[in-house]
Amino acid sequence: MLDDFDARKAIAEAEERHEHAVGHGGGAEPPARARHARWVPLAAALLAVVAAIASMLSNKSATEALTLKNQAIFLRTEASDSYNFFEAKSIKEHVYEAVFDANPALASGARAKLSAIAAREKKEKAPILERARAQEEHAKAVNERSERFARAHEVMEGGVTLFEVAIAVVSISALTSSTFLIGFGAAAAAGGLAVLLYGLTLQ
DSSP: OOOOHHHHHHHHHHHHHHHHHHTTTTOOOOOOHHHHHHHHHHHHHHHHHHHHHHHHHHHHHHHHHHHHHHHHHHHHHHHHHHHHHHHHHHHHHHHHHHHHHHHHOOHHHHHHHHHHHHHHHHHHHHHHHHHHHHHHHHHHHHHHHHHHHHHHHHHHHHHHHHHHHHHHHHHHHHHOHHHHHHHHHHHHHHHHHHHHHHHHTTT
């Protein structure tokens, strides 16, 4: 996982580059360069805010993925316990049936009791099996949601990286007044926004 994006640090670095650009060369700046130098800190600050929001959403997605993963593990454990209980009921049913079948000479009262116990175990195990299957399906659904949030986190981290690139490029453009760098920074910012929105749709 990438480190959390520091918006304040990004803004401070942009302001330093701006001050350097304004002070570079000593004399009065050409009007175009002066205008360029004025909007660079604002653009970098706006990008830093968006990057901070993207980082927050990415971290939130990672937290949700972890929470859901833990819930899925708990549900799997419950399903396993239910299956074990079902197996125990099945074993008891078969034991009583085996005793009933192996002892035809038993008194009618004892045979009736054995038959009743076997029938009760058979009746009680059915809803246990249904519950175990339901818990297993629930665990599967929760785990799939966890995977979606984890994937969304990975994608949104890519968006945060693109915003960081945009901030750096826009800030550097203050030193050069390069149209190419401005366009590259805008493209990186647009790409970061697109990746962020795509990540949100994965949740």
